[in-house]
Amino acid sequence: MRSDRELLRLMALIAALTIAARSVNYMVQSTVPPLARELGFTPSLIGALAAVGAAGQLLGSSVINVVFGAPLRRRALTASAVAVPPTLVGFWLSAHLAGYVVWVATFLSGLSFGVIMPNLINLASARPEHAERLLAVYALSLSVSLVVGPAYETAVLARYGYGEVFLFFLPLAIALAALSSKVPIMGSKPSDLGAAYRAALSSKGLASAALAITSYNIPFIALVNYLTIYASEQLGLTRSAAYSLYLPFFAASMSTRLYMFLRPVKDVHKAFAASVALTLLGLSALYAARDYYLLVAAMALLGVPHGSVFTLSTIMIARTTHLDERNAVNSLFSSYLVVLGMAVPPALGAVAELWGYEAMWLLQAPLVATVSAVFFTLFGKTEEFKRPI
Numbered sequence: 001m002r003s004d005r006e007l008l009r010l011m012a013l014i015a016a017l018t019i020a021a022r023s024v025n026y027m028v029q030s031t032v033p034p035l036a037r038e039l040g041f042t043p044s045l046i047g048a049l050a051a052v053g054a055a056g057q058l059l060g061s062s063v064i065n066v067v068f069g070a071p072l073r074r075r076a077l078t079a080s081a082v083a084v085p086p087t088l089v090g091f092w093l094s095a096h097l098a099g100y101v102v103w104v105a106t107f108l109s110g111l112s113f114g115v116i117m118p119n120l121i122n123l124a125s126a127r128p129e130h131a132e133r134l135l136a137v138y139a140l141s142l143s144v145s146l147v148v149g150p151a152y153e154t155a156v157l158a159r160y161g162y163g164e165v166f167l168f169f170l171p172l173a174i175a176l177a178a179l180s181s182k183v184p185i186m187g188s189k190p191s192d193l194g195a196a197y198r199a200a201l202s203s204k205g206l207a208s209a210a211l212a213i214t215s216y217n218i219p220f221i222a223l224v225n226y227l228t229i230y231a232s233e234q235l236g237l238t239r240s241a242a243y244s245l246y247l248p249f250f251a252a253s254m255s256t257r258l259y260m261f262l263r264p265v266k267d268v269h270k271a272f273a274a275s276v277a278l279t280l281l282g283l284s285a286l287y288a289a290r291d292y293y294l295l296v297a298a299m300a301l302l303g304v305p306h307g308s309v310f311t312l313s314t315i316m317i318a319r320t321t322h323l324d325e326r327n328a329v330n331s332l333f334s335s336y337l338v339v340l341g342m343a344v345p346p347a348l349g350a351v352a353e354l355w356g357y358e359a360m361w362l363l364q365a366p367l368v369a370t371v372s373a374v375f376f377t378l379f380g381k382t383e384e385f386k387r388p389i
Contacts, residue, residue, distance in 0.1 A: 035102070
């Protein structure tokens with residue numbers, strides 16, 4: 001009975017921390033670009049700003065969380081969580097007093113969440129015998145936060161500006177800071193970190209997962225950084241209506257992940273092919289949409305591969321790696337996602353600045369098709385992807 005109560009408390013802690021952390025983190029990622037636009041930033045500068053945040057995240061996730069031992073990681077986690085509320089205030093100050101502060105706040109936010117988020121994933125290791133159930137709680141909490149957070153911000157934007165949004169998320173940031181001291185620090189530094197990562201670099205799971213996630217993350221990065229600006233400037237939507245477009249997107253994503261949880265994937269190739277097809281269809285609909293309801297339909301379409309491709313990438317890693325190498329592969333995979341977050345926004349911003357947002361949406365379709373074709377060329381006959389482990 002006591003063990004069951006402890007498990008329930010751990011589940012509640014994972015849910016509370018994940019919803020608070022991811023809600024605030026996504027709010028920052030998706031609100032800083034339109035705020036920067038109002039401060040006079042060009043699309044290229046907005047892309048550079050996103051890259052600065054990703055650089056901070058890379059430092060936190062790939063250096064601090066890898067190199068530091070448990071005692072220092074504990075201090076780093078607590079300091080990162082405590083830094084989030086004043087960072088939100090910094091964003092508000094950048095909107096009203098000093099625009100340059102947004103650069104500093106963006107880097108600090110990326111650094112903080114680069115430390116925080118990997119430690120939340122590791123919470124499942126606190127009870128290894130219940131790891132899959134705890135990971136399911138974590139994944140579902142991520143999806144809930146990406147519905148609740150945007151819904152809350154949509155309501156806030158109906159009456160206030162982008163700068164004020166950061167203050168409205170302070171209660172969640174304070175809750176995150178208060179709960180951070182309860183997070184157990186899991187894992188230890190490997191005896192031969194270099195050898196583990198060298199082996200991971202040659203992993204079939206890492207290469208296949210990286211190609212798969214690239215096919216979707218390029219459009220997703222574009223949506224996070226430029227959707228609200230495009231919807232407001234090109235289509236004339238209000239702040240609230242533009243931001244509300246994320247609601248059907250994340251609702252479809254959450255439904256997809258729930259479906260994949262209830263009916264686990266057997267053939268990865270077929271599931272990924274369907275995801276690519278929906279991505280291309282959604283991008284075409286987004287390019288053609290000229291009113292709010294068509295945009296909603298396009299975002300709902302794009303939400304399905306958002307829910308499926310990341311899950312499929314983790315399945316690819318799980319089916320092609322051994323347990324003793326999986327931590328290194330997952331770490332490199334997470335780092336690759338951050339590198340994409342650094343490289344893609346400036347490139348997309350340059351395209352939007354030179355040829356317009358329509359060209360930016362249009363360019364992504366051949367990129368998605370090309371990366372997907374490379375995936376099927378290299379891994380289309382991989383036996384592990386045709387059957388569950």
